[in-house]
Amino acid sequence: MSDSHELANLPDEAVTTDLYADPGLPEHHWRPTDVDPKLEKRAERQVALMFTLSAVCTVLMIVCYFAIGRDDAIGSFGAQNMTLGLCLAGALLFIGMGVIQWARKLMADQEIIEMRHPAASSEADREATVAALNAGIEESGIGRRPLVRNSLLGAVGLLGVPAIVMLRDLGPTPNQVVKEDPYPGAGISHTIWSDGMRVVRDVVGTPIRPSDLEVGDLVNAEPEGLFNGGPDGEPLEGVALQVGKAKGAVVVVRMQPDEIIPGPGRENWSVDGILCYSKICTHVGCPISLYERTTHHLLCPCHQSTFDLADSARVVFGPAARPLPQLPLKVDSDGYLVAQSDFNEPVGPSFWERG
Amino acid sequence: MRLLNRSAGRLSRHRRGPLAGLVVLLLGLLLTGGLYAAFSPAQADQTGSSADQVAQGRRLFLVSCSFCHGQNGEGVRSQDGDHQLGPSLIGVGAAAVDFQVGTGRMPMTQPGAQVPDKPNVFSDQEVAALAAYVATLGPGPAIPTKSDYSLEGMSETQKQDAIARGGQIFLTNCTACHNFEGSGGAMPRGGYAPKIRGVDPKHIYEALLTGPQNMPNFTNGNLTPDEKRDVIAYLGSLNEMKEYGGFGLGGLGPVSEGLAAWLVGIGLCLAFAVWIAAHTTRSTKKKVDA
Numbered sequence: 290m291s292d293s294h295e296l297a298n299l300p301d302e303a304v305t306t307d308l309y310a311d312p313g314l315p316e317h318h319w320r321p322t323d324v325d326p327k328l329e330k331r332a333e334r335q336v337a338l339m340f341t342l343s344a345v346c347t348v349l350m351i352v353c354y355f356a357i358g359r360d361d362a363i364g365s366f367g368a369q370n371m372t373l374g375l376c377l378a379g380a381l382l383f384i385g386m387g388v389i390q391w392a393r394k395l396m397a398d399q400e401i402i403e404m405r406h407p408a409a410s411s412e413a414d415r416e417a418t419v420a421a422l423n424a425g426i427e428e429s430g431i432g433r434r435p436l437v438r439n440s441l442l443g444a445v446g447l448l449g450v451p452a453i454v455m456l457r458d459l460g461p462t463p464n465q466v467v468k469e470d471p472y473p474g475a476g477i478s479h480t481i482w483s484d485g486m487r488v489v490r491d492v493v494g495t496p497i498r499p500s501d502l503e504v505g506d507l508v509n510a511e512p513e514g515l516f517n518g519g520p521d522g523e524p525l526e527g528v529a530l531q532v533g534k535a536k537g538a539v540v541v542v543r544m545q546p547d548e549i550i551p552g553p554g555r556e557n558w559s560v561d562g563i564l565c566y567s568k569i570c571t572h573v574g575c576p577i578s579l580y581e582r583t584t585h586h587l588l589c590p591c592h593q594s595t596f597d598l599a600d601s602a603r604v605v606f607g608p609a610a611r612p613l614p615q616l617p618l619k620v621d622s623d624g625y626l627v628a629q630s631d632f633n634e635p636v637g638p639s640f641w642e643r644g
Numbered sequence: 645m646r647l648l649n650r651s652a653g654r655l656s657r658h659r660r661g662p663l664a665g666l667v668v669l670l671l672g673l674l675l676t677g678g679l680y681a682a683f684s685p686a687q688a689d690q691t692g693s694s695a696d697q698v699a700q701g702r703r704l705f706l707v708s709c710s711f712c713h714g715q716n717g718e719g720v721r722s723q724d725g726d727h728q729l730g731p732s733l734i735g736v737g738a739a740a741v742d743f744q745v746g747t748g749r750m751p752m753t754q755p756g757a758q759v760p761d762k763p764n765v766f767s768d769q770e771v772a773a774l775a776a777y778v779a780t781l782g783p784g785p786a787i788p789t790k791s792d793y794s795l796e797g798m799s800e801t802q803k804q805d806a807i808a809r810g811g812q813i814f815l816t817n818c819t820a821c822h823n824f825e826g827s828g829g830a831m832p833r834g835g836y837a838p839k840i841r842g843v844d845p846k847h848i849y850e851a852l853l854t855g856p857q858n859m860p861n862f863t864n865g866n867l868t869p870d871e872k873r874d875v876i877a878y879l880g881s882l883n884e885m886k887e888y889g890g891f892g893l894g895g896l897g898p899v900s901e902g903l904a905a906w907l908v909g910i911g912l913c914l915a916f917a918v919w920i921a922a923h924t925t926r927s928t929k930k931k932v933d934a
Contacts, residue, residue: 318926325927367888374890389916393924492812493871501865505855508866509816542860578820579831581858588832590820595832606832 314400322394332394339387343380350376472529473518474536478635480512481533482616487513488541488565488626496625497541499561505582508541509568512628536636538568539616540578541626542598544585552601558617560626565616566602567636570594572609574637587613610639694776701777704770708751709733717781729755736854737784738775743850745771747843757834759857785853785863792869793845793876807881810874817862818875825882827895831858841883841895845876 322329353372361368409415431438461469467476474481487496491509494516502508512518515533518525525533546562558564566587568576575591585599594607602613614636617629635643706715712730714720719732733740744750748762766774775787795803815824821837823829828839835858840848852872855861862872893900 319929319931320924321927323927324929324931362886365887366890367886370888371890385916389920393920398924490866491816492809498865501863503861503863503865505861506863506866507817507860578817580860581831581835582855582860583858586832590829593832 314402317399320394320398329395332390336387336391336395339383339390343383343387346376346379346383350380472525472532473514474533474631477637477640479631480536480636481514481518482512482537482628482631483514484628484630485621486628487621488539488616488618488628489513489516491538498624499563499620499626502541502543502563504543504545504562506541506543507578507580507582509578510539510541510565512537512539536569538576539565540568540580540587541565542580542582542585544582544599548585548599550600552615555601555615555617557619558615558629560618560620563618563626564598565618565626565628566596566598566613567616567632569613569637570609571604571611571613571636571638572607577613697773697776698780700770701773701775704766704774705777709774712752717778733778733781735782735784736778738779738787739785739850740854740856741775741778742771742787743847743854743856745774746850747847749856758831758836761838785850788846788849788853790846793849793873795873795877803877806874807877810871810876810878811881813867813871814875814878817867821859823895823897825892825895826879840879845880848876848879 322332350373353369353376357369357372359367359369363371410418426432463477467478469475473483488508488510489496489512491511494511494513496513497508497510511534514525515530515537516524518529518533524530541563543561543563546559549559549562549564551558568578570577570589570591572589572592572594575589577587577589577594577596579588579590580586580598581588585597586605587596587598587602589595589607589609592608594609595605596602596609596613597605601615604610604612614632614634616632618626619629621627705713705717709717712720713733714730717733720729721727722729741750745766746764748764749759751765752759753762764771778784779786795806798806814826818826818840821829821831822840823837826840829837831837837859849872851859852862852867852875853864864872867875891904893904
């Protein structure tokens with residue numbers, strides 16, 4: 290046996306056995322199922338019963354799949370989901386429980402000793418390996434021929450470059466988007482908003498008159514271009530719609546005009562106390578509309594950045610680094626709220642070039 | 645013939661007893677009084693802002709509301725004038741009163757970050773009187789009627805369309821604070837957006853109209869009455885929707901689901917681990933063939 294060979298290898302074996310006698314394993318006590326054939330039979334039946342129950346659950350699951358309609362209910366629960374889930378859970382659970390019961394009651398549980406093998410290879414093997422390695426290095430001459438070595442390192446290193454080139458080409462860079470300008474408001478510096486574009490209610494797309502709003506009103510709004518910016522006045526679609534919506538979403542609030550502290554150059558950006566700000570948080574870009582009418586604070590649910598809409602959306606709390614961009618408002622000849630221009634700064638989170 | 649007729653007339657004159665006139669008079673009086681008793685209270689209920697009702701509302705207002713809102717609903721400021729203790733009620737309208745008093749938020753028991761809803765202490769008639777009085781202080785939104793927020797009279801497809809549109813409006817305007825299925829959520833400085841599932845549709849409509857506490861308004865110029873009705877229909881449809889994903893756990897998202905996973909899920913796993921590793925029963929008997 291290899292066990293006796295390895296025991297002999299242990300250097301301190303003689304000393305330790307002298308000082309501390311090996312007490313050996315305690316006496317093994319048998320389980321009732323080991324000594325009583327009746328109990329053994331019973332445990333066997335228990336295990337088999339669990340496996341059978343698992344099979345029953347599986348069959349039941351298939352039956353439920355066909356027998357129960359999609360709209361049936363058990364109490365307030367959807368019946369199909371619930372029965373399928375319970376049957377599958379039962380099928381798996383009974384297999385697991387059966388296996389555990391089998392191991393605990395019937396499989397041999399006598400403790401045995403298995404000696405641990407030394408982790409290192411034998412001294413001779415190690416020497417032989419090192420000698421072979423050194424011979425290889427010597428024969429290849431990699432240490433003596435720096436030209437070969439360095440050109441190899443260069444070639445392998447260069448293999449990483451194609452990955453960078455291909456990853457970079459996965460999508461257009463912001464500069465390419467702006468240069469090719471495939472849709473209004475392309476690039477990260479601009480949005481779809483432009484001079485005279487109406488501010489319309491989100492979802493329904495209806496324009497807003499200043500007289501529609503009372504003090505304390507909050508409107509989740511979008512640029513009208515989303516609803517009529519496509520060819521022939523069709524709604525925008527696809528990428529253009531998603532990009533336009535992601536960058537163009539705004540909140541419109543009305544407060545008492547004397548509560549507003551206009552920022553420098555923003556004196557005429559509001560209409561009768563109606564203000565409009567980008568809805569995209571300047572921290573990491575969550576859409577915000579948790580508005581408190583009494584404090585005029587707009588709260589971002591993601592990281593609790595709080596903006597004071599009465600004071601040019603100044604950051605009063607949280608991790609956002611700069612105020613929400615404000616959309617300058619005016620009223621068009623039909624009496625509806627429109628933008629004076631695009632935002633005068635990029636919306637959304639800060640980025641490197643922006644600083 | 646004349647003789648016959650005369651005899652007939654004579655006969656009837658004989659039959660009428662001496663008290664008949666009195667009985668007829670009594671019957672007439674009873675009928676008039678009974679009709680008056682039957683119809684007059686109903687009429688008094690129907691006239692929404694009769695002078696009596698406003699007067700009763702004013703009396704209730706002076707007892708229950710004027711301490712914070714002023715004796716004429718003008719509001720009360722702190723002594724230094726920096727703080728508004730109770731807001732002015734001029735122009736808040738009957739809808740605001742019906743919401744605040746009808747949900748028990750007013751009269752409030754103590755100032756704080758949020759006025760909680762509690763059992764309403766006034767009868768419906770007293771709430772109506774208070775609302776009628778406050779409505780006389782200045783023009784404001786009226787109490788919506790059932791036809792404002794019910795889908796009755798629509799075909800099934802129209803109802804489904806209304807619910808779908810209401811869902812989109814709800815997810816755009818309401819979800820940020822009130823949670824995606826109306827379970828409510830936390831707000832800054834100790835406030836919270838309350839749960840709006842299972843709330844009387846009338847109160848939801850009034851809250852939209854008046855913007856209670858820190859909630860912004862969604863007046864009729866902002867969300868049209870039809871859009872409000874659709875939002876309420878969507879909320880109602882959530883109550884009928886079956887829970888296909890198992891227990892909803894209050895619809896609070898990762899908070900309650902995480903709690904359940906950690907306590908119940910991992911607890912069960914631990915129980916199984918204990919079972920697997922537990923010592924089995926041992927026998928004192930020796931194995932015969934060992």
